[in-house]
Amino acid sequence: MSEFKGRQLVAVFDLNKCLECHTCTVACKLLWTNRSGREYMYWNNVESMPGYGYPKGWGATNQTADGSGEVLGGGFKDVVLEEGRTDGKVKSRGDVIKDGKMPSLEDHYGLPWEYNYEAVFEPGPTFETPGAKGVRPHWQGKEVRPTWGPNWEEDQGAGEYPNHWVFSLPRICNHCTDPACLAACPRKAIYKRQEDGIVLVDQERCRGYRHCVRACPYKKVYFNPTTGMSEKCLFCYPRVEKGVPPACFWQCPGRMRFIGFKDDKESAVYKLIYVWKVALPLHPEYGTEPNVFYVPPIGSFKFGPNGELTNERRIPIEYLGRLLGGVENVKRAQDTVLAEREKVRKGERSELCEILIGFDSEDRFQLKVDGVPFKRPEEVQPVKVQFRRPSEDV
């Protein structure tokens, strides 16, 4: 088994800070996927868990509350994780699973439907009128009733009111240390960059076989029907290699995303994953060693049968354990966060809480190019017309 020996960018998503605002999704959409056959793709998406997620049924196991329902599959066979670790390090793995299902546009991704906005100008009956022509979702020239989408199950979750529970799960490509997509590609058109561990699909070498789409257990590789090739999240390498954080990180108003290099022991990400062990990998049992780590959510207290308040948290820990590498790791992460918060409440300092607060951008983004934590787009790609007043802008 070959092992990646380059530098690896790692990310931490603090789920307690996610606002479920989808600014990350929109940031990615406008930068990369609003054109050229990518319209249906969400290199970044945010889904409500528990649920089928996006695309519907991603994973080798299911994310629904009771684990039932269709799964799309993928990952590696016979995965054995190293014991006593929280980072999902694989001890041994078998072959890549090649018979994962190919998601379909309508059933699993959702159609990128359009709207007939121009209808607002068209003459017709006034006001409340049956059959008046309005702005409706259309697909291929016909009005359509959507059946799935990237955020179809928003806030749905599980449980009965008032003990309903739900949390949001933002997902990008995990830029895995041992990517299933890479292992599955017969063309060897998928590679890992040695300088940052970013996994890319060569847009000249790819032949559109889509084994990568089937093999990725996170379903984060997409087939582009316009180009006939597969595409995926780039970790914004054109930005990152110049020191600019990826758009979904930079634009996150919840400030829940942290980025840095795995070998940078001073970085926030390193401390969260390896020192405090509060950030856990998503489905490490798939065997790909994903490089996006999640601080598990801590929900509010549950009510008893008469509406009385209990001491039990509403998000079942067994469920979180299923997603994030086992109940033990999740419990420890939650307890650590709660204990540190309690310290701060009493007026003491806490390195963990200070990291999680992430006071300023440099505390969350540590790409460390040219001796600075990060750079801004205007620094690395200045243009002539930049922040001018009208009288100077003729």
Added chain:
Amino acid sequence: MDQEAMTEIGRRSFLKGTGLGLLALLADPGRAFSKIQVVEDPLQEYEYRGWEDLYRKEWTWDRVQYVTHSLGCVGKCSLKLYSKNGIPLREEQTATYPVYAIRTPGKYTYEIMGKPRGEYIRYGPGGKIPSFSPRGCQKGCLYSDWMKQSDFLKYPLKRVGERGERKWKRLTWEQAFDEIAEKIIEIELKDPGAMVTTSRPFSQLSKGGSERFTGLLGGQLIPVSAMVGDAYPGGHTALIGRVGSTLDDWFTADLLIGWTQNFTAMRMPDAHFAKEAKDNGARIIVVDPNHNVTAAQAADLFVPIRMGSDSYLAAAICNTIIKEKKYDAEFLKEQSDLPFLVRPDTKKFLTQKDMKPGGKEFQYYFWDTKSNQAVEAPGCLDSPADKKTLNIARLGLDPALEGRFTVRLADGKEVECTTVFEKTKEGLARYNLDSDLVREATGLHPSVIRTMTDWILESKSLHITNGYNCQKHYDGYQSERLKILILVLTGQLGGPGAYHQTYEGMKLEGGRAAGGLHFPDQPARPEFGIEKPIKGGKQPYSVGIAYEVIYGDSLERTKKYFANTPLKEQIGFDANDMEAFLKDAIQKKYLPSMKPPRISLWHSCNNYRNKTGQQSWREHYLPKVELLIGTDIRMTSSMQSCDYVLSAATDYERWDIRETTTNPFLTLYGQGVKPMFERRSDWQIYAGLCKAIQEKARARGIKSIPFEYWNGTRQVKRTIDLSTIYDEYVQNGELDSDEKAVEWHNLKSKGIGKEGHEKLVRDGYAKFRGPAKYGNYEDDAPARSMTWQVVQKKPSGTNTGRFQFYVDHEYHIKLDQMTPKPQYTDMWRGGPQSPKRPDGSPYPFVMNFPHTKWGIHSAYRNNRWLMRLQRGDVYLYLNPKVMAERGIKDMDMVRVYNHMGEWFARAKEWPGNPPYIVFTEHGWDHFMTKNWTHYNNLNCEFLNPLELAGGTRGHIVYTGNHTSNRIYYETGVDIEKVEG
């Protein structure tokens, strides 16, 4: 190949399936035979990386400018717009806001009753408060896409069919100005000032231009908050005006209560301060009937209250604090009217008028325990200049909170007065935390209220956010007073704790500088026809209630709506009482004059979106309008009814500025791109209209028109001067370009000044200096409201100069609502106050339709990317049990109806929604809905008479905020599955 064509190919190809790889190869034979190089192990090395430039080239642009947004959002986020060849591509938050709040030990300390209480700003670990970077949400980050939609306006349009028929003729700007000016002059000559404007976007030039134009024409301006139900009249009585700290203050809380505010979804750019407060050791409580995203993902304690019963919860908490004597007595003595004396016979405050011949109305008394007599409380509205302080300890006073005290009046009569505290205690006594009354009303188990109360009492920095929804409920007025009472009883408000209303405007130091563009206030000049300086100048006068209730004749609808509802038994007044109180208030001049809306200007205001009883309102309002002018960026449902639709520049095509209280920065609209098509900035549109009016008026020799009106507290006399209207609008050329107008505004303002203006242009924002909302902008701390009063001991603007909990207005006395307590009567047993069916039976559901995170009201609501992140269609949320019972499946079309109307939406399952609520997020334009129906066709206007209270002096008078709020949330409905 353009984007649409590419998309089209993509769709077809996708469906062709697996053969496509081959097809692509055939289409590009060159590719098929390239790259046959051998790759050994792509985990270890990969030589052929030249292709990577492909994506690098996609991340390029040729212009980047600062931008921000208005649209009725209070965010004020600085972003950068990247464009190429004049086409907006994408935006990104500016995100250079610094970490500015760094603790200096011992700096922010305060005293109460002369005793030190330590620091009142609770910084984070390491003595810092997080920065505001980045500010901006998913909507702000795709304005560049939204503005490219084909429903956006490109050039001025004139209606050539019936209103709403959507038959248009394209005009040049000159034609439009010419025709509109002609009509305005005719109407102004016939009925001066018969104009009503609704103006929505928050920016100094855009909104300012519309208001300035309206003011010069003597028109009425509908205060936005009163129009949409965002006013806080209840809070006004206790605090004066509207308060709000900059929202980095949330971070300083050790207990943050999100009460009627789903802040994670509704204050996205600021929500991180709340989430990060948890890592600063804070707890979060969310009080809401829905297990919304804030409750689900931020709360430690979710309080699943029954809709509309918040006053009972707050009353139970206050009652418990008082009964258990856990209140902060010293704070109450110094900072509230709770020790003030009240006469039992008149139910009014004991005043100097009672005590001395020729005494003053707003000089009140408390019982000083040191001298054992009633003494004049310092700091009241009518207190002498040397007693304008709340520092009663320094004056050697120690008022009694409790007891009965005999006072001899000027006429020799003796009355046994009691205190506001006693009256408040008495009013709350029945609301026991573990009583059946509270449980039935709120649906909450006592353990929940007990825990909430204990956490409140334990808190050393209690912050309550009270969003816009509170006062849209029938008992919102009293709910808000009670929430403020919690903060005062615990000694928190304006000290270590804070109260956060949602607020979107403020005045900058330098008098009217911020309002300068809104309201021409220039010195008298003979050529303007003004004899002498007039205070207030030619500003439009505001009328809160007129728009819906008077012009929309909505009380007639209210009567039908509540025909079979025992409203009076439940809340103490009914629809007939509402009408009687309204007539009385008009007759007593508690409200401003109202003129007919012959000219109506809809300035980027989608009135149909926010009108209660939408269809009915339209049917009553439109016939009263002779000229309906719409200025907007896109063809909204409201614009479809206009006579003229003027194509305004979008937020990315103009140079402008804006402010709100959410953050301490003035933010720049830096003209991201040059105006596209035939669009003009709002400032220039109104300048163009003024110019055309002036030219025509001069040609006709029209003289100055005398004009007067009652503004709610006094008669204003002025003139309308059509022959100089343009000179006045542009101040003789001083303000004729957008750039000059912005600079003029900033240089006038002490809070910005020259240095600030330069910084604004350079950085996209500039931090304010000086006064904020009843507190200061600091260099190293959040601007916390009410610190002038609590820390500096400066009397507030209430009649008592303090947090005021007793209102002795005749309406409050008549309805027995002088103190904070639930307004509902004994007959009410919880649950929302909703109308009954014509046969008198109750509806099984109540509608809830708060703000949406997917739009700023109707703005962005139809954007394709945002719609694809939802259900693609208008939808509502139902509890899964209800769906099962009613045979409704996910995405089925549901008809929601009551005896007033119907609307349609698709069903979405949400176990976080209680079974009795039909929930949707607002903002849908009716043309997106089946049969063009609207949820606002089902609700109705409800007037709380307490909000009509007015007068000519003091703080219980008409203002844009202290006026009848629009109350419409508790709508009874039924549902059924339908085809579609």
